Amino acid sequence: MKLFEHEAKDIFRAFKMPTPPGGVAKTPEEAKERAKEVGKPVVVKAQVLAGKRGKAGGVKFADTPEQAAKIAKEILALRINDLPVEAVLVEEKLDIAQEIYVGITIDRNERKYVVIGSAAGGMSIEELAEESPEKIIKVHVDPLLGFHAYQARQMAIDMGFNGKQIHQLSRFFLRLWQIVQTHDVELTEINPLILTKDGRFLAADARLNIDDNALYRHKKIIEGIQREPVEQNERERLATDNDMAYVELDGNIACICNGAGLTMATLDVVSLYGGKASTFLDLGGGADAERVEKGIEVAMMYPKVKAILVNIMAGITRCDDVANGVLSAREDGDITVPLVIRMVGTNEEEGQEILMKAGIPFLKTMEEAASKVVELVKELA
Numbered sequence: 001m002k003l004f005e006h007e008a009k010d011i012f013r014a015f016k017m018p019t020p021p022g023g024v025a026k027t028p029e030e031a032k033e034r035a036k037e038v039g040k041p042v043v044v045k046a047q048v049l050a051g052k053r054g055k056a057g058g059v060k061f062a063d064t065p066e067q068a069a070k071i072a073k074e075i076l077a078l079r080i081n082d083l084p085v086e087a088v089l090v091e092e093k094l095d096i097a098q099e100i101y102v103g104i105t106i107d108r109n110e111r112k113y114v115v116i117g118s119a120a121g122g123m124s125i126e127e128l129a130e131e132s133p134e135k136i137i138k139v140h141v142d143p144l145l146g147f148h149a150y151q152a153r154q155m156a157i158d159m160g161f162n163g164k165q166i167h168q169l170s171r172f173f174l175r176l177w178q179i180v181q182t183h184d185v186e187l188t189e190i191n192p193l194i195l196t197k198d199g200r201f202l203a204a205d206a207r208l209n210i211d212d213n214a215l216y217r218h219k220k221i222i223e224g225i226q227r228e229p230v231e232q233n234e235r236e237r238l239a240t241d242n243d244m245a246y247v248e249l250d251g252n253i254a255c256i257c258n259g260a261g262l263t264m265a266t267l268d269v270v271s272l273y274g275g276k277a278s279t280f281l282d283l284g285g286g287a288d289a290e291r292v293e294k295g296i297e298v299a300m301m302y303p304k305v306k307a308i309l310v311n312i313m314a315g316i317t318r319c320d321d322v323a324n325g326v327l328s329a330r331e332d333g334d335i336t337v338p339l340v341i342r343m344v345g346t347n348e349e350e351g352q353e354i355l356m357k358a359g360i361p362f363l364k365t366m367e368e369a370a371s372k373v374v375e376l377v378k379e380l381a
Contacts, residue, residue, distance in 0.1 A: 001210045004047045006089045007225050008206035011183070015175045019203045022091030031072030034090035035065040041093040044071045050081035051124075058085065061093055082233040094204060097197045100159070101125055102172050103189030103207075104180050113141040113180065115151070115173055119159045121192040147177045168201050169193075183221070184214030235301045242294045243284055251276025252306040253373055254299035256292075258283045258317050266311045269366055275374035278304040286316040292325025297334050305337060306380055309373040311366055312343035319343045319351025327358050338376040342369035 003011070006024045013019055021038055024047065025031035035042045046058030053059050058080050062068035068090055078085045099122035107114040117137045120128060129136055137158045141147045152170035161169055176188055187209040194204045210218060232240065239246030245260060253270055255277050257263040267277045279299050283291055292310075299305055312322050322343055329335050341362040343351055355362050363369045 001212055001215060001222075002049045003208045003210070003225070004049065004087075005045065005206050006047055006087075008188075008208035009203065011179060011208060011221075012175075012203055012206055015179055017172065017175050017203055018201065019206070020091040020094060022089060024087050025072060025090055026076075026087045028069040028073040028076070031088055031090050032065040032069035035062060035068035038090065038092050042068055042090050043093050044068055044075060045089045045091070046075050046078060046080060046085040047087040047089055048080045048083045048085050050083055053080060056080045082235075091204075094194050094202060095197045096194050098195040099192035099204075100169070100195060100201075101128075101189070101191045102169075102176065102193050103187070103191070104176050104185070105187040105189075107140060110140055112143060113147075115139045115141060115147060115155065115177065116189075117155045117159050117169075117173065119161075125189070125191065141177075146181075147174070149174060152177075164199075165195070165201075172201065172203070179208070183208075183218060184211045185209065186211050235298055238294075238301075239281065239298050242291060242298075244291070244295055244298065245280070245282040245284070246298060247280040248302060248304075249277050249280065250304075251278045252304050252377060253277050254279035254281065254302065254305045254308045255311065256281045256283065256295050256299055256308060257311045258285065258287055258313065262311065262313055266309065266366065266370070269370040270309065270374060273367075273371045273374045275370070275377060278302060278306075283317070287321070287325075289321045289325035289328060292322050293329045293332070293334070296326070296329040300334055300336065307338040307340070307373050307377045308335070309369055310339070310341045310343070311369060312341075312345070314343060314345030314348065314351075317345070318347045319345060320347045320354060321351075323351040323354035323358075323360075326360065327354065330358075330360075338373070338380075340369050340373040340376065342366055 009019045023034045025034050041063045043061050046053050058075055060071045062071050072088050075088050076085050101118040101121035103116045104113055118135050120135045137155050139151050139155060152173040153166055156166040156169040179188060189207045190203045190205055192204050194202045236246055253275050255266045257266050260282050263280055263282045270277050279302060281295055281299055283295050299308060352362055
């Protein structure tokens, strides 16, 4: 469960973590009132479960309450990553001396939590890791011993801080660790954590994701936020309603398969041949014609899709059902981009015959199919 920034900050404050003064607004009039309460220039931030809000126009500054109302009206009309902005957070504009990154997440390879810090905050930690890995400080947490004050202090020192700043910064690391333990957190981060010119550290941003499998232990949080625990766009909701696993990526080839392992392998092979997937879509076991058609419909709703690769290894699923689903989608006009199909397994010959009669080509290996779909996308460029 992902929390909005203002919801995460409520939890941060419960653990005595300093944040800028301000409040949530759902209308321009409320934004004006929040700005009046702050009594200083403010920042107006879109409350949406998507990254890179600033680049999308979802973070702007206002010098007066009237300006805050005008900006709030503009931001509330936005959709960021296809999600509507239904509220904004109005907070004091900070006098920034330095932007810092602090966070805790799970390192799946090490099977441990990892505490991360960087004196170069304010940008994507993934980009920073690629461009300047030496600027990132990491400490893996022993699951039996936990994370301790001496480790937090050493991280602050390694990040280049000294004097009182070491103690102030280490408290943020330690309180984040307390939050992780208390709320079964998968990821929490502050980017940026601001060091102001008068020497204060304030959490200017807040991200907090709670493990869905532990939500039964956190009913008060769910009740307190008064919304569904999972925020999805229209495509994600449609896939979930039809028992499909769906993840959007940055490429342009929609990969529709049956089984998570096969879908992951398909993404890898597409990448091997020089393509990039736009869609991870696992139809699941026993997918019938209706679900195949629905899967194509969901994939085609994503504007980035330039081609579709259907890769099926039929066991419980039947190839003739897959073929009929593809035909139905084409007849309904759902398929408006190049389509490549590879399917083997149960009723393979029947499925291939259906496709041949309809004039739809198919391939027999995953490598051939991946190479073909990448070739078709390149021809469109």
